[in-house]
Amino acid sequence: MPQSASHSRLYRIESRNGAAALVLGGDWGGASRLPTSQRLVAELVAARGDSEAPITIEGHDLESAHPRVAALVYAVSQGLHSREIAVAFTGLPASVSSLVALARPPAADAASGRRAHWLTRLGVAGRNRMEAFARAAEMVGNAFVATPRLSVGKAQARWVDFMALLRETGASSLPVVTIVNLLIGAVLGFVGAVQLAAFGAGLYLADLVGIAVAREMAAIMTAFIMAGRIGATFAAHLATMEANEEIDALRMIGVSPFEFLVLPRLTALTLMMPLLFLYAAALGIGGGMIVADLVLDTSPASFLGRLQDAVAARHFVIGFVKAVCFGILIALASCYLGMRAGRNAAEVGRAATRTVVVSIIGIIVIDAIFALCTNALGV
Amino acid sequence: MAVLDRTRPPDSGVVVRDLTLAYGSTVVQHELSFHVRPASIFVIMGVSGCGKSTLLRHMIDLEQAAQGDITFDGQRLWTENVAERRALQRRIGVLFQSTALWSSMTVGENVGLPLQLHTRLSAAEIRDQVAFKLALVGLAGQESRMPSELSGGMQKRAGLARAIALDPDYLFLDEPSAGLDPITSQRLDSLIMNLRDALQLSVIAVTHELPSIFTIADDSIYLDNESRRAIAHGDPRALADNAEHARVRAFLNRQSLDASTRAEGDGPEFPARSEVL
Numbered sequence: 018m019p020q021s022a023s024h025s026r027l028y029r030i031e032s033r034n035g036a037a038a039l040v041l042g043g044d045w046g047g048a049s050r051l052p053t054s055q056r057l058v059a060e061l062v063a064a065r066g067d068s069e070a071p072i073t074i075e076g077h078d079l080e081s082a083h084p085r086v087a088a089l090v091y092a093v094s095q096g097l098h099s100r101e102i103a104v105a106f107t108g109l110p111a112s113v114s115s116l117v118a119l120a121r122p123p124a125a126d127a128a129s130g131r132r133a134h135w136l137t138r139l140g141v142a143g144r145n146r147m148e149a150f151a152r153a154a155e156m157v158g159n160a161f162v163a164t165p166r167l168s169v170g171k172a173q174a175r176w177v178d179f180m181a182l183l184r185e186t187g188a189s190s191l192p193v194v195t196i197v198n199l200l201i202g203a204v205l206g207f208v209g210a211v212q213l214a215a216f217g218a219g220l221y222l223a224d225l226v227g228i229a230v231a232r233e234m235a236a237i238m239t240a241f242i243m244a245g246r247i248g249a250t251f252a253a254h255l256a257t258m259e260a261n262e263e264i265d266a267l268r269m270i271g272v273s274p275f276e277f278l279v280l281p282r283l284t285a286l287t288l289m290m291p292l293l294f295l296y297a298a299a300l301g302i303g304g305g306m307i308v309a310d311l312v313l314d315t316s317p318a319s320f321l322g323r324l325q326d327a328v329a330a331r332h333f334v335i336g337f338v339k340a341v342c343f344g345i346l347i348a349l350a351s352c353y354l355g356m357r358a359g360r361n362a363a364e365v366g367r368a369a370t371r372t373v374v375v376s377i378i379g380i381i382v383i384d385a386i387f388a389l390c391t392n393a394l395g396v
Numbered sequence: 397m398a399v400l401d402r403t404r405p406p407d408s409g410v411v412v413r414d415l416t417l418a419y420g421s422t423v424v425q426h427e428l429s430f431h432v433r434p435a436s437i438f439v440i441m442g443v444s445g446c447g448k449s450t451l452l453r454h455m456i457d458l459e460q461a462a463q464g465d466i467t468f469d470g471q472r473l474w475t476e477n478v479a480e481r482r483a484l485q486r487r488i489g490v491l492f493q494s495t496a497l498w499s500s501m502t503v504g505e506n507v508g509l510p511l512q513l514h515t516r517l518s519a520a521e522i523r524d525q526v527a528f529k530l531a532l533v534g535l536a537g538q539e540s541r542m543p544s545e546l547s548g549g550m551q552k553r554a555g556l557a558r559a560i561a562l563d564p565d566y567l568f569l570d571e572p573s574a575g576l577d578p579i580t581s582q583r584l585d586s587l588i589m590n591l592r593d594a595l596q597l598s599v600i601a602v603t604h605e606l607p608s609i610f611t612i613a614d615d616s617i618y619l620d621n622e623s624r625r626a627i628a629h630g631d632p633r634a635l636a637d638n639a640e641h642a643r644v645r646a647f648l649n650r651q652s653l654d655a656s657t658r659a660e661g662d663g664p665e666f667p668a669r670s671e672v673l
Binding site for chain 2: 091364
């Protein structure tokens with residue numbers, strides 16, 4: 018006598034003389050929620066008990082042969098097979114049977130989803146870090162070796178690309194550099210003016226703005242802009258080239274990707290960054306001068322006169338050298354991360370983001386090192 | 397092979413009527429008309445640049461035609477009713493030429509995403525469906541792998557699993573065998589025919605791979621890139637011997653056309669290419 022273990026229009030589990038059966042019925046196309054395969058497998062195993070007989074999946078009562086039936090039958094039979102329980106089909110619509118027959122179970126060695134032991138993962142991660150460090154060091158080394166070749170015109174680079182990069186990093190960056198540095202100078206001037214005026218020392222605003230802009234702000238703000246604008250562009254461009262196998266194609270025609278792609282970018286940014294710094298410093302000081310005129314009634318002539326006394330050339334030299342270092346950092350980071358990106362669309366975006374993050378952190382670190390060194394040297 | 401009991405209207409299948417494809421003022425193909433029978437494989441063939449993929453992009457509603465109409469089981473593709481249009485799109489599965497698997501997702505997520513977005517299935521049932529669809533294309537157990545970890549043939553099959561995720565009525569394949577070795581290509585052809593039989597799919601494939609054309613096609617159309625018209629329609633095996641146009645016979649028999657062959661039997665004259673609308 019069949020023993021009903023579950024009452025449902027869509028399925029029921031029966032136990033017949035120790036042999037369990039899954040009896041499917043009703044219209045599966047219209048059902049909003051179906052039983053999960055894990056649940057059915059668990060119920061079937063419980064109904065089977067200690068019996069060695071195969072579990073039967075019956076479909077006599079099905080009103081439609083919706084594809085969902087085939088998916089569930091396959092999942093249940095796979096779940097039972099994984100527990101080494103034999104399965105027999107009876108009364109299933111022919112279309113369901115043919116679909117289930119077409120589905121091929123996983124290969125015995127398919128262990129792709131299994132995670133490796135944590136020690137293995139740690140070792141692999143450590144090795145990957147070491148390799149990444151070695152590749153980064155190799156790129157820095159290449160920069161030292163190849164730059165002289167570019168300067169004597171022996172590098173495998175195209176002048177037309179180099180000139181385009183100079184325009185992209187230099188002239189095309191002027192509008193955003195202008196806006197940001199003018200406003201930074203003005204903000205610095207305004208904050209300083211309010212505080213200094215309280216002590217009757219408004220004239221010294223030129224000292225504050227001049228030293229802060231020349232020594233720190235112009236170089237840092239310009240570097241941030243270039244990291245976001247140029248660094249991300251370089252990384253995304255090179256990552257796309259990597260994804261499209263364009264870099265491999267360069268290697269195959271005997272062209273060094275470093276000389277052809279990295280060197281022009283490195284040189285262009287290293288040349289343009291200090292020039293942009295000088296431009297940014299002038300604008301920052303100009304912003305402070307405008308505020309001094311408006312808030313403190315300090316004439317531009319008085320401001321510039323005080324500036325000449327207060328800001329020594331060494332402050333500009335420090336900012337200038339920093340700008341060169343920032344340019345090298347942004348170019349190498351963007352090219353390195355772009356060329357090491359994976360070969361898919363997501364990696365392109367990731368390379369651009371990483372470049373900006375790495376560049377910003379690097380800029381702050383380099384600035385801190387400069388601060389320590391100049392302090393120690395008393396400059 | 398058994399048939400899934402899906403109810404189909406009398407004018408079932410895909411009907412293309414007087415379809416003219418154009419980019420701006422440049423006509424790609426003139427006045428295409430053909431009928432794709434239900435549960436059959438229809439091949440759109442022709443040489444590179446003849447507008448095969450453009451026709452496919454129009455048929456899956458990625459482009460709208462300059463003139464003409466397309467119906468699926470009597471329902472117009474370019475209807476003004478957005479809900480109807482969306483519902484029809486859900487009945488269409490597409491395998492793109494580059495597979496277009498989302499590279500930031502695992503294979504399982506690629507197949508499961510259409511189910512998450514378009515059905516109210518539980519997470520457990522989606523998992524079962526994904527496992528089943530991957531098993532159907534011979535990729536059982538590969539759910540957690542990234543597309544970049546798969547070979548070209550496996551990527552094609554993963555793309556196919558995604559295309560059939562929503563149990564579509566119509567399956568569009570853009571150059572399914574492109575870039576695959578002959579053995580993998582043959583397996584993919586068998587898989588496409590098995591899926592047609594098991595799921596009762598109407599398959600529309602764009603290809604110029606002759607072995608695939610002769611293996612899978614129940615019916616076909618040849619798009620000519622000189623006259624910019626369909627100049628042959630029928631079973632490609634028959635067209636290889638009996639096509640009216642020498643260009644079709646040359647294509648299907650992999651022969652080059654010399655001037656004498658052209659003069660001998662190039663069929664009726666058509667307007668020159670790139671005619672302006």
